[in-house]
Amino acid sequence: MPEMRISVVIPVYNEEANLKALMGRLLPVMESLARPFEIILVDDGSRDASLVLLREFTAHPSVRVVELTRNYGQHAAVMAGLAQARGDIVVTLDADLDGLEIFADLLLERVFFNLVENGIRHGGDVTRIRLWYVETGGEVVLTYQDDGVGIPMAQKEQIFERGYGSNTGLGLFLIREILSITGLSIRETGVPGEGARFEILVPKGAVRRVLPVPDPLSGITHD
Numbered sequence: 001m002p003e004m005r006i007s008v009v010i011p012v013y014n015e016e017a018n019l020k021a022l023m024g025r026l027l028p029v030m031e032s033l034a035r036p037f038e039i040i041l042v043d044d045g046s047r048d049a050s051l052v053l054l055r056e057f058t059a060h061p062s063v064r065v066v067e068l069t070r071n072y073g074q075h076a077a078v079m080a081g082l083a084q085a086r087g088d089i090v091v092t093l094d095a096d097l098d099g100l101e102i103f104a105d106l107l108l109e110r111v112f113f114n115l116v117e118n119g120i121r122h123g124g125d126v127t128r129i130r131l132w133y134v135e136t137g138g139e140v141v142l143t144y145q146d147d148g149v150g151i152p153m154a155q156k157e158q159i160f161e162r163g164y165g166s167n168t169g170l171g172l173f174l175i176r177e178i179l180s181i182t183g184l185s186i187r188e189t190g191v192p193g194e195g196a197r198f199e200i201l202v203p204k205g206a207v208r209r210v211l212p213v214p215d216p217l218s219g220i221t222h223d
Contacts, residue, residue, distance in 0.1 A: 005036040006116075007087030011077035012041055015095040016048040022095055023057055029109055030062070033116070039063045041095075042081040045071035089120065091129040102140070103206040105181045114171045115144045115198055123148025123196060140202040150192040159188065182206060 008030065012019070023039075030037045039060075043051045045068050054065045066080050078092055102108070112131070119126050126148040133142045151159060158164050162173045179186055183203055190197035 005038070005087040005089075006030070006033065007085035007090045008037065008039045008093060009078060009081035009085060009090060010039065010041050010093045010095050011044055011074050011081065012046060012050050012054065012095045013044040013071060013074070013077070014046050014048045014050060016046075016050045016053065018095060019050060019053045019057075023063075025109075026093075027060065029113060032113060037062055038085070038087060040066060040081045040084055042066040042068065042077040044068050044074070044077040089126055089129060091116070091131065093131055101208050102202055103182055103208075104184060104202075105178050107178045111175050111178055111200070112144070114175050118171050119144075119146045119148060119196060125149075126195075135207075138204040138207075140207045142200040142202065144198045144200075145190070145195060146197075147195045150190045150195050151188050152192050156188045160186070 008026070010022075015022075026039065030039065039057075039062060041054045041057065041063065043054055043065065051065075051067065057063045058065055064084065066084055068077060068080060072080075081092075082090060116129060119129060123146050126146045128147045130145045131143070133140055135141075160172050160176045164173070176186055179200060183206060185201045187199055187201075188196060189199055
């Protein structure tokens with residue numbers, strides 16, 4: 001059976017300052033999954049140099065760009081990307097890094113790798129994965145959500161125990177251990193039958209915002 005293909009859809013509107021950092025982080029993560037993938041960048045009528053950068057990214061064989069004629073809004077941009085997606089599983093992301101920095105172990109990328117891999121392995125017929133964050137009162141909640149079979153109520157804590165599960169039994173256990181190194185925590189809050197939802201709580205003091213630094217040589221801002 002051929003491996004499942006993953007599509008990543010990202011709506012873009014005036015994100016010139018964030019795009020290089022975004023792709024610099026995203027491409028290595030996608031390549032580490034060792035699965036066929038595509039990244040679909042949807043320009044939602046940007047007025048800055050976003051579209052110029054997006055076209056440059058298509059030098060990578062797995063990157064495609066959808067160009068909208070004007071600003072239709074984020075939902076319409078996402079739907080335009082979904083219409084072009086060829087993957088068995090579709091992940092939607094925001095392009096706006098928003099200057100958010102989290103004090104966490106360097107293995108934080110592995111946490112999201114494991115969540116996606118766990119959804120593919122055990123989520124049943126997962127076709128959509130969404131990742132986003134919400135900031136409230138100085139705390140940040142990072143959320144992973146898919147549309148698979150979900151986690152039964154009785155197993156919502158057991159899934160984080162060492163040895164639990166049908167594979168190695170280490171995936172979610174390692175996620176919790178990695179996060180706990182710097183005081184982050186994780187819980188599963190999805191509705192059984194409607195998909196898994198993992199919330200990572202980043203406490204006050206472990207998150208900050210930074211402004212992009214202007215590059216005097218190119219005139220393009222970057223992290």
